[in-house]
Amino acid sequence: MRTAYSAMHMSDGLVNAPTSLVFGAIAIAGLAVCLVRARADLDERTAPMAGLVTAFVFAVQMVNFPILPGASGHLLGGALVAILVGPWVGAVCLAIVLAVQALLFADGGLTALGTNITNMALIGVFAGYGVAVALRAVARRSRGGLVATAFVAAFVNTVVASLGFVLEYAVGGSGGASLGAVFGLMVGLHALIGIGEGVITAATVGAVAAVRPDLVYLLRGSRPVLVRRAAPAAGGAA
Template identity: 90%
Template sequence: MVTAMHMSDGLVNAPTSLLFGAVAIVGLAFCLFRARADLDDRTAPMAGLVTAFVFAVQMINFPILPGASGHLLGGALVAILVGPYVGAVCIAIVLLVQALLFADGGLTALGTNVTNMALIGVFTGYGIALLLRGLARRGRGGLVATAFVAAFVNTVVASLGFVLEYAVGGSGGAALGTVFGLMVGLHALIGIGEGVITAATVGAVAAVRPDLVYLLRGSAPALVRKEAAA
């Protein structure tokens, strides 16, 4: 059974693990610094909730092909709900707990997994969401569509992080072209499931408390106007 996206020990050599471990540390340090400005009475409780939600849902694998399964990455989800800096920290916490307590992803691969899912995935998802924010502000349908597209793209781009790391120092014995085709192909399928879960979750939050959606801050979208009028 092939599962994605967690990397296990031994897929890349020690220098590559150390390199991307350093990338993860520097990236998370910057996110922690910037996250202080985003944490408030709304964001802090939501951050705890989305961390717990992503942790729980990542433990559930859904089938995508015979012999292959995937799970939620959560990058676009956390970025849309709590912002990219807080969101990256949330995903990193999930990955750390999973590696330490459940051996889901190797400890030597923690830096690569954080780089792929907490940094590349979160910031790609938020970048796509920002590009589509005009659509998201039109109403819940636009927000749901934005969440789906952002989640799909963040899943595929995060898989390219794996390919890059394998190109730098892969030790699995497979050809780079094979790794590229397998990772991108599988994660394009996983991205559909990721998009559905993200869209449904963001839509559910927006239906009850659109003011808690980070992506909608600083504007008066139709969702927030409707909530205020009610």
């Protein structure tokens, strides 16, 4: 039952019109700041990576994984994009994914697009990146440390993004459920979804780092534990 999870991909009518307008304005303001700051992060490495990350998140979000009987989840992608291309570019990438899904696939309501962008592209991305930065020393130590950091950041990103929905429902919820029930359902389900999110994020970040660690935004400026060794020269010289 996708609807058990789709409260994160909010549909029309879950919050009232004034609340939708307020968080729509927050989404627009937040994305405007991200666009300005993203210009400094976009270079010959980040720009192609941003396109690949956007396409990857869009594709993976279309695939659900079961978490409980009758409930399923899919990748949010906040920590993933933040670790690979940075929070400013990552927020823009995820906002593009959410807008395309709402406009072309009816995944999330049009009036709820602002709340969805606020929760997943702003709150989720920056929560995940904050955790990743806090654990950056661990991530730079080894590939295992990077994978563990990605898992934890993705788990936290998922749960914190769900709290964004709880806040919006507390401000102007019109779904008929009590706030306590909404809080318990959202946090409980997204704690489970966060495990799947963590596994996918850790596997993806680890795969990129294994081939091109220089493309991982979180590792910029790190010394070469994760950097590929140069191929030995002819005659066996290292």
